Amino acid sequence: MGMKATCPNACEKKRFSTGVIEYHDWEVDENGNFMKDLGSEQSENPRSDALWTCLECGATATVES
Secondary structure, eight states: OOOEEEOTTOOSSOOEEOOOOEEEEEEEOTTOOEEEEEEEEEOSOOOTTSOOEETTTOOBOEEEO
């Protein structure tokens, strides 16, 4: 992946929350109305320009790519 996130408060656990794009397959009716979620798969790795939040203290991390 080639990136590293750092908490500004130097938290020890080094675990972060960030968003990723995920695609879901849906079962739909003939009008395209949702009926059932058939599952998902991750389609994109975390991005360095996304918001990363430290799960220990809640601070916004700095991410180097």
